[in-house]
Amino acid sequence: MKISCAGNTDVGVVRSGNEDSFLLNCAGGLFIVADGMGGHAAGEVASEMAVQIVARELGTLRGLSDAEAASKMRSAIRKANAAIFDRTLAEHDKRGMGTTATVMVLFSRRYLIGQVGDSRAYLLREGDLLQLTKDHSYVQEQVDAGLLTPEQARTHPYSNVITRCVGANEDVAPDIYFGNLERGDVVLLASDGLTGMLEDGQLATIMGAEENPETCVNKMIADANRRGGLDNITAIVVRVDEVESLNTGEMPTAKSA
Numbered sequence: 001m002k003i004s005c006a007g008n009t010d011v012g013v014v015r016s017g018n019e020d021s022f023l024l025n026c027a028g029g030l031f032i033v034a035d036g037m038g039g040h041a042a043g044e045v046a047s048e049m050a051v052q053i054v055a056r057e058l059g060t061l062r063g064l065s066d067a068e069a070a071s072k073m074r075s076a077i078r079k080a081n082a083a084i085f086d087r088t089l090a091e092h093d094k095r096g097m098g099t100t101a102t103v104m105v106l107f108s109r110r111y112l113i114g115q116v117g118d119s120r121a122y123l124l125r126e127g128d129l130l131q132l133t134k135d136h137s138y139v140q141e142q143v144d145a146g147l148l149t150p151e152q153a154r155t156h157p158y159s160n161v162i163t164r165c166v167g168a169n170e171d172v173a174p175d176i177y178f179g180n181l182e183r184g185d186v187v188l189l190a191s192d193g194l195t196g197m198l199e200d201g202q203l204a205t206i207m208g209a210e211e212n213p214e215t216c217v218n219k220m221i222a223d224a225n226r227r228g229g230l231d232n233i234t235a236i237v238v239r240v241d242e243v244e245s246l247n248t249g250e251m252p253t254a255k256s257a
Contacts, residue, residue, distance in 0.1 A: 001109055001181065001243050005031070006213035007236035010221045012193055013229030019043030020191050020234040021051045021099075029106035030055060031236050033119045035191040037165070038097030046084050046099040046167050053080035054103055054114075061107050069107070070176045073114035077101055077166065077174040081116075084167030098167035101174075102133060102189050109243050111187065113177040117165050119234075120195050122203060123179070124186040129204040132177055132187075136164035154199070160192065160231075185240040186213075190220075193231035197224035213237040 007024040011017065019036035021044070034050045036043030057076035061069045080101065088094050100117025111132075113121050118135040134140065138161040139153035153159060166172055181187075186207045195203070198220065206219050216237045224233045 001029075001106065002241045003029070003106065003238055004213055004241055005236065005238040006217045007031070007189075007234070008217050008221060009232065009234040010225065010229075012232050013225050015232055017041065017044065018232045019047055020193070020232040021047035022189075022234050022236060023051045023055055024236055025055075026238075030058065031104045031189055031238060033102045033189045033191055033234050033236060034099045034166075035117065035119050035193070035232070035234070036097065036099040038094070042094045042097035043099065045087075045094065046097040049084050049087070050077075050080045050099045050101045050166050053083055054101065058103070058105065061105055061112065066112075066178060069105075069112050070178075073103065073105070073112060073176060074174050077103065077114050077116060078172060081166045081172040082170070085170055088167065096168075098165035100162065100191070101166045104187065104189060104238075106181070106238070109181055111177075111179055111181055114174045115177070116172055116174050118160075118162050119189070119191045121177075122188040122190075122200075122207075124188070124204055124207040125182065126184070127204070127208055129200055129207070131200070132179065134175065135162070136175075137162050154196075159196065181240050181243055183240055183243045186216075187238040187240075189236040189238075191232060191234040193229075193233035194220055194224050194235050196231060197227045197229070197233070207237065213239050 005026040023032040034047035036047030100119040102119040121132040142148040
């Protein structure tokens with residue numbers, strides 16, 4: 001599989017510091033977005049720790065079965081969780097810190113995603129945008145219960161309240177997703193500083209434009225800032241340029257494991 005990719009982060013218009021972290025390893029097919037929280041630079045510490053620890057613990061997934069790969073992803077995120085949680089206990093000024101983590105690995109014409117929090121992964125295929133991950137958030141729970149519509153959830157005053165994060169508790173349960181990739185697919189990993197500013201249709205329009213991933217990322221961040229830039233903004237865009245003889249022509253359904 002041949003891919004091209006780009007990523008960037010921006011402090012936004014309102015915040016004074018950037019608590020987002022990301023990792024872009026195009027050659028290794030590893031991509032991570034982490035959105036930290038906790039204040040006094042603790043959020044930045046948590047997100048950076050998550051990125052570094054997950055990348056180190058994951059290593060390679062080559063030759064592993066789906067079950068083995070999923071287990072390794074869960075283990076990597078849980079080790080990051082344990083390290084961050086231990087630090088909140090040891091350092092008074094780090095108490096309450098935590099981070100989201102959305103981790104994607106590409107292997108054997110497929111993707112594997114591990115996710116905690118509300119940083120998202122999307123897939124654009126032939127003009128159709130699919131949200132691959134599901135937010136761990138208060139408003140998502142309200143939507144699931146039929147108490148809010150997705151449109152109401154976007155503007156709800158508690159839209160930034162997450163119900164699961166890396167580092168807040170002694171252990172964490174990541175959600176795991178698998179799916180196939182096709183030539184021409186475009187994948188987006190983003191913190192809620194982007195998805196809270198741009199609606200899905202706007203993301204799809206930018207991702208579907210005849211532009212390279214770097215231009216795509218820069219346009220997304222610029223548009224999010226133009227619309228208010230209320231939070232730190234991080235985006236990674238991965239375009240699948242070639243996949244060996246895989247072309248189902250069907251919109252994938254993200255498979256949880």
